[in-house]
Amino acid sequence: MEQNAPSDLGTRPEAGSSRAIRADVAIVGGGVIGCALARELAGRGLEVVVIEREHPGAEASSAAAGLLAPQAEALRSSAFFELGLESRALHAAWAEELFAETGIAVGYRPCGILRCTFADGGRLWRDFGWQAGAGLPVAVEDGAAMAARTGGRVSGRIREGLFFRDEAIVDSARLTQALARSAERRGVRILSEVSARRFLLREHVCRGVETDRGPVEADQVVDAAGAWAGFDSGLPFEVPVHPVRGQMVELRLVGRDLPTVVQSDDVYLVPRPGGSVLAGATLERVGFRNEVTLRGVADLIAAAVALLPDLAEATFVRAWAGLRPATPDEWPILGPSPVAGLFLATGHYRNGILLAPITARLLADALTGSLSRDLAPFSIARFESRPAESLSTAPPQVFG
Numbered sequence: 530m531e532q533n534a535p536s537d538l539g540t541r542p543e544a545g546s547s548r549a550i551r552a553d554v555a556i557v558g559g560g561v562i563g564c565a566l567a568r569e570l571a572g573r574g575l576e577v578v579v580i581e582r583e584h585p586g587a588e589a590s591s592a593a594a595g596l597l598a599p600q601a602e603a604l605r606s607s608a609f610f611e612l613g614l615e616s617r618a619l620h621a622a623w624a625e626e627l628f629a630e631t632g633i634a635v636g637y638r639p640c641g642i643l644r645c646t647f648a649d650g651g652r653l654w655r656d657f658g659w660q661a662g663a664g665l666p667v668a669v670e671d672g673a674a675m676a677a678r679t680g681g682r683v684s685g686r687i688r689e690g691l692f693f694r695d696e697a698i699v700d701s702a703r704l705t706q707a708l709a710r711s712a713e714r715r716g717v718r719i720l721s722e723v724s725a726r727r728f729l730l731r732e733h734v735c736r737g738v739e740t741d742r743g744p745v746e747a748d749q750v751v752d753a754a755g756a757w758a759g760f761d762s763g764l765p766f767e768v769p770v771h772p773v774r775g776q777m778v779e780l781r782l783v784g785r786d787l788p789t790v791v792q793s794d795d796v797y798l799v800p801r802p803g804g805s806v807l808a809g810a811t812l813e814r815v816g817f818r819n820e821v822t823l824r825g826v827a828d829l830i831a832a833a834v835a836l837l838p839d840l841a842e843a844t845f846v847r848a849w850a851g852l853r854p855a856t857p858d859e860w861p862i863l864g865p866s867p868v869a870g871l872f873l874a875t876g877h878y879r880n881g882i883l884l885a886p887i888t889a890r891l892l893a894d895a896l897t898g899s900l901s902r903d904l905a906p907f908s909i910a911r912f913e914s915r916p917a918e919s920l921s922t923a924p925p926q927v928f929g
């Protein structure tokens with residue numbers, strides 16, 4: 530049974546305290562990435578402090594839809610696609626471990642994704658059929674199969690559908706809470722309501738973090754501050770991460786639950802226990818404005834009703850927004866930075882929930898000197914030689 534996620538995570542140091550805290554590793558940011566990495570490192574015997582401005586999961590990680598979906602948008606194979614597949618495969622065991630360690634059910638469900646289009650002409654198969662050749666499960670669905678998968682709900686105007694059987698979902702807020710709680714059980718100290726002001730550099734080496742409550746000294750430091758990863762403008766290099774707003778709407782269905790995720794070119798609909806559906810998400814470059822707008826909500830609802838017409842009878846539950854940490858090429862930045870002792874685990878953009886387990890594993894390998902693979906495709910060094918205007922290679926998207 531689902532249980533309520535705890536809300537009392539994290540310790541708050543006394544105001545005015547300037548005694549330095551010491552740790553093997555200090556992580557800035559208590560989102561899914563910071564918490565997953567802290568837990569992993571503590572499991573390997575390291576002393577870890579997480580510095581979190583608000584509370585664990587306060588930002589994008591709790592706003593996310595929770596899709597674990599490397600396939601449903603992959604137009605070609607790449608290092609990023611492989612990373613996503615590898616990470617998706619880690620989530621089932623993670624969910625079990627986290628439940629055993631914390632009692633928090635993270636809502637992992639390998640329910641698959643039905644990807645649909647209103648367009649004629651077989652575009653979906655042209656875009657995604659290559660995956661079948663690569664041995665991945667992706668199947669063409671006829672109208673009867675699509676109706677069966679959606680409890681008879683899918684629009685009769687849909688012309689083509691593909692089912693990605695191995696795609697899954699998780700409750701991202703619960704996942705982040707479970708990771709934070711598990712990390713604390715493993716000895717991680719989470720400093721909630723503590724802001725990192727800058728990284729402490731001595732002789733070009735990062736030795737810790739200056740916070741609004743005093744210094745945190747550490748042998749190694751990780752910037753996992755999501756969309757705010759560039760918060761220290763005094764660094765001798767730029768962290769190329771910017772915010773992309775995503776709005777989401779929760780609706781309550783009338784009648785039976787939706788058995789699978791259903792996605793069109795304009796919206797995805799994610800089933801939640803108890804008859805809810807999440808409709809997401811807008812993609813907006815509006816800086817750090819984390820607001821819900823009428824246009825965002827109206828567009829999502831219109832796209833949702835076009836895909837599943839009986840959603841017009843659903844009730845509105847709530848709407849929210851979050852800021853995705855985006856990089857110029859939309860791949861994450863993982864591994865060492867140009868400053869010794871400072872590592873980066875950020876820029877996960879639309880896939881931070883999916884990529885959290887593999888990020889934790891790879892960064893922990895890098896920090897403990899046991900990395901056995903090449904992180905070059907995800908290194909910050911990839912941005913050094915490329916002009917800014919040539920960086921965006923991804924096709925334009927209207928939702929994400």
Ligand SMILES: Cc1cc2nc3c(=O)[nH]c(=O)nc-3n(C[C@H](O)[C@H](O)[C@H](O)COP(=O)(O)OP(=O)(O)OC[C@H]3O[C@@H](n4cnc5c(N)ncnc54)[C@H](O)[C@@H]3O)c2cc1C
Pocket residue numbers: 557558559560561562563580581582583584585586587588589590591592593594595596597723724725726753754755756757758760774775776777809810850851852853854874875876877878879880881882883884929
């Ligand atoms: C609407 C929406 C839908 C999404 N859907 C999906 C999905 O279906 N699947 C998926 O895989 N991904 C999805 N994502 C993307 C995913 O949410 C992000 O990639 C992921 O949460 C990034 O995690 P993070 O820990 O890097 O960032 P965050 O969760 O934003 O965490 C960063 C943390 O750093 C803290 N912080 C920032 N600055 C400081 C500072 N100076 N000092 C201390 N703390 C600081 C913040 O308070 C925050 O808690 C979605 C995102 C949005 C917005």
